[in-house]
Amino acid sequence: METNYTLKLASYKVLTIVAFILLAISNIISACDNSTIPTNSTQTKNDYAATNYRNKTIIPSKSNYTQTFKNYIKTSCNFTTYPSICYKTLSPYATKIEADPLKLCNVSLSLALKAAKSASSAISKILKKNNLTEIAEQVVQDCFGNVKDSIGELKDSLDAMGDLGGVDRKFQISNVQTWVSASITNDQTCSDGFDEMNVDSTLTDKMRKIVLDVARKTSNALYFINNNAY
Ligand SMILES: *[C@@H]1O[C@H](CO)[C@@H](O)[C@H](O)[C@H]1NC(C)=O
Ligand SMILES: *[C@@H]1O[C@H](CO)[C@@H](O)[C@H](O)[C@H]1NC(C)=O
Ligand SMILES: *[C@@H]1O[C@H](CO)[C@@H](O)[C@H](O)[C@H]1NC(C)=O
Ligand SMILES: *[C@@H]1O[C@H](CO)[C@@H](O)[C@H](O)[C@H]1NC(C)=O
Ligand SMILES: *[C@@H]1O[C@H](CO)[C@@H](O)[C@H](O)[C@H]1NC(C)=O
Ligand SMILES: *[C@@H]1O[C@H](CO)[C@@H](O)[C@H](O)[C@H]1NC(C)=O
Numbered sequence: 032m033e034t035n036y037t038l039k040l041a042s043y044k045v046l047t048i049v050a051f052i053l054l055a056i057s058n059i060i061s062a063c064d065n066s067t068i069p070t071n072s073t074q075t076k077n078d079y080a081a082t083n084y085r086n087k088t089i090i091p092s093k094s095n096y097t098q099t100f101k102n103y104i105k106t107s108c109n110f111t112t113y114p115s116i117c118y119k120t121l122s123p124y125a126t127k128i129e130a131d132p133l134k135l136c137n138v139s140l141s142l143a144l145k146a147a148k149s150a151s152s153a154i155s156k157i158l159k160k161n162n163l164t165e166i167a168e169q170v171v172q173d174c175f176g177n178v179k180d181s182i183g184e185l186k187d188s189l190d191a192m193g194d195l196g197g198v199d200r201k202f203q204i205s206n207v208q209t210w211v212s213a214s215i216t217n218d219q220t221c222s223d224g225f226d227e228m229n230v231d232s233t234l235t236d237k238m239r240k241i242v243l244d245v246a247r248k249t250s251n252a253l254y255f256i257n258n259n260a261y
Contacts, residue, residue, distance in 0.1 A: 100125035107135060107255070117251045132259035137192055139252040140211070144185040146248045147214070150241045151178045157237070167230045174221035174238060181217045181245065184210040188256075195260075204260050211253045218246040 101122050108117035120142050121128065121135070128134045154175045157163070163171060188207045195203055221242050225235050 097125050100128060100130050103130035104128060104135070107259075108251070110258075111251045111254045113247045113251060116247050120248060120251070132255070133192070133195075136252070136255045136260050137189070139248070139255050140185060140189050140192065143211075143214075143245065143249040143252045144182065144189065146245045147178055147182045147185055150245045151175065151182060153241050154178060154238075157234070163234070164230075166228050167234060170224045170228050170230055171234075171238065173224050174242070177217040177221040177224075178242070178245065181214040181249070184214040184217070185249070188214075192260075201261075204256070207256055207260070208253070211249060211256060215246055215249050215253065218242050218249065 104121045104125055105118055108114045108121065111117045117139075121139060124138045124142075128138050154171060158168070158171055158175065188210045191203045191207050191210075197203075222239065225238065
């Protein structure tokens with residue numbers, strides 16, 4: 032196999048992306064696994080604070096509903112892997128979320144879906160420019176397929192969130208967890224595609240930005256589903 036400087040540089044960049052995403056996934060897995068949460072005292076303190084916040088009776092005056100709801104989002108986002116992205120993305124929807132844990136799941140899922148759709152259209156534009164090398168086109172095309180799969184999984188998840196009323200609630204929640212995790216794996220597979228191929232670094236960087244945005248927002252959504260939906 033050919034190894035030259037450019038290839039090494041490209042591999043290095045992609046490895047950085049993959050490391051990023053693996054870090055996100057390992058954080059998610061530790062958030063899912065109840066037994067690992069208490070080993071991290073920061074996390075335990077935060078979860079405790081969130082539970083207290085949720086259990087408090089919130090009777091805000093009309094003038095500061097929004098602020099109260101924004102505070103709820105800030106507190107909830109504090110425990111996610113990407114707190115500032117979480118707050119920035121969700122705070123405009125404060126009055127919609129209303130300090131309701133399930134609405135928080137719904138809205139964060141919808142925003143992950145929105146990010147995936149905009150990633151899909153950005154990637155589609157890159158493909159239309161028609162100036163990619165054959166290899167680059169193949170890698171970007173595969174990535175496009177992965178992001179489309181993510182969109183399907185996020186849509187299925189949102190549908191299932193509307194179907195939590197019956198006896199199958201636990202089953203539906205576990206489906207949502209599976210689909211949202213699969214969606215993150217798809218984002219990772221997309222980045223993996225650049226690993227073995229010699230794709231120019233400008234394109235790799237561009238794709239990294241596009242896919243990381245989706246992966247981070249989806250990771251935040253999964254955190255809320257694992258912790259707020261039961
Ligand atoms: C994990 O937490 C959920 C909800 O808080 C609970 O129903 C479940 O029994 C817990 N699982 C373990 C292994 O402790
Ligand atoms: C606990 O989690 C926080 C934030 O998630 C992290 O900064 C810290 O390093 C963790 N501590 C340990 C002991 O893992
Ligand atoms: C809402 O308003 C009340 C009284 O005006 C005040 O005591 C409370 O701190 C305010 N809450 C927030 C979150 O701003
Ligand atoms: C977020 O967590 C930090 C410590 O990890 C804490 O100091 C801060 O008050 C928390 N913020 C909110 C809004 O809960
Ligand atoms: C393809 O064209 C766009 C502008 O149309 C440019 O930004 C991009 O760098 C080009 N990509 C390659 C691989 O030449
Ligand atoms: C969550 O969204 C679904 C539709 O996607 C809806 O049917 C359901 O009522 C929503 N749940 C809450 C708590 O808003």
